[in-house]
Amino acid sequence: MNGDGSLERLRREGRIVVVGASLAGLRAAETLREKGFAGSLTMVGDEPHEPYDRPPLSKQVLLGVTTADRTALPRRRDLDATWRLGVAATGLDMAARRVRLADGDEVPYDRLLIATGVRARPWPRPDEAELDGVFVLRTRDDSAALTRRLADGPRRVFVIGAGFTGSEIASACRERGIAVTVAERAAAPLVGALGGVVGAVAAELQREHGVDLRCAVMVTALEGDAAGRVRAAHLSDGSTVETDVVVVSLGATRNTEWLAGSGLGAGPRGIACDAGCRAFDIRGIVTDDIYVAGDVARSPHPLFGYQFLSLEHWGNAVCQAEIAAHNMLSESADRLPHMWVPAFWSSQFGVNIKSVGVPSMGTEILVAQGSLTDRRFVGVYGYQGRVIGAVAFDHARWLPFYQHLIETTAPFPPPFPLVDRRPDGQRPIDADFPDPSLPTHGPTVTLSGYSPADRRMTFTPAH
Ligand SMILES: Cc1cc2nc3c(=O)[nH]c(=O)nc-3n(C[C@H](O)[C@H](O)[C@H](O)COP(=O)(O)OP(=O)(O)OC[C@H]3O[C@@H](n4cnc5c(N)ncnc54)[C@H](O)[C@@H]3O)c2cc1C
Numbered sequence: 001m002n003g004d005g006s007l008e009r010l011r012r013e014g015r016i017v018v019v020g021a022s023l024a025g026l027r028a029a030e031t032l033r034e035k036g037f038a039g040s041l042t043m044v045g046d047e048p049h050e051p052y053d054r055p056p057l058s059k060q061v062l063l064g065v066t067t068a069d070r071t072a073l074p075r076r077r078d079l080d081a082t083w084r085l086g087v088a089a090t091g092l093d094m095a096a097r098r099v100r101l102a103d104g105d106e107v108p109y110d111r112l113l114i115a116t117g118v119r120a121r122p123w124p125r126p127d128e129a130e131l132d133g134v135f136v137l138r139t140r141d142d143s144a145a146l147t148r149r150l151a152d153g154p155r156r157v158f159v160i161g162a163g164f165t166g167s168e169i170a171s172a173c174r175e176r177g178i179a180v181t182v183a184e185r186a187a188a189p190l191v192g193a194l195g196g197v198v199g200a201v202a203a204e205l206q207r208e209h210g211v212d213l214r215c216a217v218m219v220t221a222l223e224g225d226a227a228g229r230v231r232a233a234h235l236s237d238g239s240t241v242e243t244d245v246v247v248v249s250l251g252a253t254r255n256t257e258w259l260a261g262s263g264l265g266a267g268p269r270g271i272a273c274d275a276g277c278r279a280f281d282i283r284g285i286v287t288d289d290i291y292v293a294g295d296v297a298r299s300p301h302p303l304f305g306y307q308f309l310s311l312e313h314w315g316n317a318v319c320q321a322e323i324a325a326h327n328m329l330s331e332s333a334d335r336l337p338h339m340w341v342p343a344f345w346s347s348q349f350g351v352n353i354k355s356v357g358v359p360s361m362g363t364e365i366l367v368a369q370g371s372l373t374d375r376r377f378v379g380v381y382g383y384q385g386r387v388i389g390a391v392a393f394d395h396a397r398w399l400p401f402y403q404h405l406i407e408t409t410a411p412f413p414p415p416f417p418l419v420d421r422r423p424d425g426q427r428p429i430d431a432d433f434p435d436p437s438l439p440t441h442g443p444t445v446t447l448s449g450y451s452p453a454d455r456r457m458t459f460t461p462a463h
Contacts, residue, residue, distance in 0.1 A: 010110055011329055014039040017099055017107050019089045020115035020255075021045025023053070023073065023314065024294030024321040028113050030076045031325035041081040042107055044099065046088035049140055055314060057143035058165050059347060062172035064151075068144035089116075092262040094281070097289065110289065111328045114259075114271060114279065115321065117295040118252035118312060123160070128222040133230040134246045137165060149245055150176060157181075158233050158243035160219050162189035164346045166249030167202065171348035174209045181212040181241050183219050183233070186434055193344075194355070194391055196432025197365050198379055201372050201393065205349045214239075222246055252312060254296050264290065270298040270310045275337040277324035291328055293320040299338055303406065304358055304388075313344050341403055342389075345396075351375060354396045357389030357406040364428040366413050368402075370395055378402065381431055382412030 016032060018025045021043045029041055045051075052071040060066045084101065091100035098106045120136035123129035133154075135146045150157070150173065157173045159166045162184035173180040186192065188199030189206060206213045218236040225231045233241045259266040264287070265280035266272075271292045272280045277299065279290040292299075294317035298308040319340040327335040346353045362381025370377030370393075378398050381389040387410045390402035405414055413428050 007329070007331060010039065011036060012038055014110040015042070015108060016040070016111045016113070016328065017042045017044065017109040018113045018115060019044045019099060020113075020117055020294070020296070021047070021083070021085060022051050022115065022117055022294075024115035024117070024317040025113065026051040026073055026075075026321075027318050028115065028293055028321035028325040029079050029081060031322045032329065033077060033079060035326060035329050037329055039110075041079060042084060042109075043079075043081045044084045044087065044089050044101065044107065046086070046102075047139060047141075048086040050083075050085070052140050054138070057140065058137055058168040059172065061143045062147055062150065062169065063175055064147070068140045068147065071140060088258065090258050092259055092264065094263050094287070094290070112290045113321075113324055113328070114290065114292050114296060115294045115317075116255035116258070117317075118254050120248070121250040121253050123222065123246075123248045123250075125222075128224070128230075129248070130228075131222060131224040131230040131246075132228050133244050134222060134248065136248050137169060138252070146245075146247065150178060154178060154243075154245045156241070156243045157245045157247065158183070158241055159247045159249055160233075161249035161251070162186075162202075162206075162213070162215075163192060163249060163251060164190065164344075164348075166247070167206070167348050168346060169247050169249065170206060170211050171209070174211060174349070179212070180210075181214065181233075181243065182206065183214045183217055183235060183241075185216070185218050187215050189213070189215075191432075191434055192360065194359055194379075195362070195365060195381075196434075197372070197429065198391060198393075199432075201375055205351060205375060209349045212241075252295070254310075256296065270296050272298045272308060275300055275302075275339070276327045276335045277320060277338055278327070291324040293317065293324040302337075302339060303341065303409070304361065309342070309358070311342055313342055315343050316340055341406060343399075343403075351393050352396055353391065353393055354399055355389060355391040356399050356403045357381070357387070359389035359391055359431075360433060361388045362431045362433075364412070365431040366428040368414060369398060380405075380412070380414055382428060385412055386410065387412045387414060 051073045053073050056071050061068050088102045089099050090102050098108050120138035156179040159170050159182045162182050167189050170180045170182050189202040191199040221234045223232040230246050254270045256266040265282050273292040274286050277291045278286045279292050295312050298310045300306040301309050320338050323336050323338040343356045359381045361383050364382040365379045368378050368380045376394045378392045378395050387405040
């Protein structure tokens with residue numbers, strides 16, 4: 001217990017407010033109760049639904065295997081919380097320790113967790129974005145509305161952006177027998193996250209499954225008919241694609257606007273926090289009572305040169321929420337750092353794609369196992385002579401091995417003897433990431449300034 005007993009009082013009768021009632025918010029709240037927090041817990045969420053899971057929204061829901069209203073997250077325990085659902089937090093008074101809500105209420109806190117995540121970036125022209133038949137996909141309601149439209153049997157679906165979400169939507173449409181065109185500004189799908197070498201494999205996969213894939217083009221306009229329904233998309237190469245459904249998959253925007261003017265270090269790249277999940281204020285000084293977790297957070301990671309990582313990864317949201325909750329109730333000597341090794345999965349066109357580490361930091365790639373032509377392989381990414389990430393196409397059982405290489409900052413190319421490496425994996429090649437100053441669709445990790453060159457460090461996960 002700390003000297004003045006304040007931590008003990010917090011545990012017994014303190015007030016904790018969680019803003020953002022989704023994956024990170026729920027898991028943090030459960031952890032608080034697991035760790036013995038007996039005070040009041042308030043969950044503020046702008047969506048009307050109880051916490052639900054997003055990965056199925058672009059996979060099983062679109063395929064009709066389940067429905068959007070059956071995606072509720074399983075509960076680990078009873079929370080005994082006050083739920084303020086369907087009401088957004090609109091402001092934060094850090095000095096008075098109060099969160100303002102859209103309905104005019106103010107909720108006082110002793111500790112605040114911000115887990116407001118991200119939202120889908122809309123089509124930039126509002127009049128075109130409002131056409132009937134133009135969708136984004138981030139929420140349960142988005143997924144339900146798109147699924148209904150797919151069930152109506154559209155002539156063609158037009159997907160803008162071939163990141164993970166756009167590619168999964170295209171995959172689901174093809175599985176349902178719906179004609180699909182995908183337009184991507186980069187040279188191939190998934191290049192922002194995995195680079196051009198793996199992107200070329202993803203492009204082949206899409207075309208083989210009947211996707212009309214148009215790369216290195218931009219959509220210049222969406223056109224509607226007299227009734228306000230979308231009817232065509234115009235592309236920068238002068239072509240026009242007739243369509244009755246458009247899905248805009250242009251990545252995400254962080255939900256931080258409600259913190260404008262609060263004095264917290266929040267902006268378009270997220271909310272900066274220390275490795276213990278405590279938010280920074282705008283002066284770069286760490287706060288003691290405000291914590292951040294999940295997609296909205298940016299935190300430094302020792303494995304990646306202490307540069308700030310923003311991750312749109314399910315596993316990160318869970319891990320960071322648990323660490324934030326633990327640290328909220330701990331003295332400084334007992335706090336834990338959030339040192340989760342990034343990991344992501346996707347399934348599309350019958351292939352299971354998994355990555356560990358930060359592939360997009362890599363400059364080179366080595367196909368360490370399997371073969372690109374078989375579309376069953378492990379690609380290992382290198383940066384300044386060390387292993388920094390790995391991706392598996394239908395080869396996921398090997399990823400723990402590569403995760404270990406990342407954690408131990410193993411040299412690149414990996415020093416182990418050949419296992420089933422084919423001719424295309426004899427030597428590293430340029431991983432072919434696009435110029436980082438150009439926006440790409442679908443990177444799930446955002447990096448900000450780094451020099452992860454230290455190969456002497458051995459990373460030991462905290463738990
Ligand atoms: C379609 C889809 C597919 C995905 N597939 C995968 C996958 O295959 N693998 C993977 O690793 N990850 C995947 N993800 C990402 C994963 O779902 C996210 O990393 C995870 O949801 C992050 O959780 P979070 O709680 O941080 O944020 P979110 O889930 O975004 O939740 C934030 C919540 O806060 C609410 N909120 C925002 N502002 C306010 C406010 N001012 N007041 C109150 N509430 C507010 C939001 O409405 C939302 O409910 C996918 C995401 C989507 C959308």
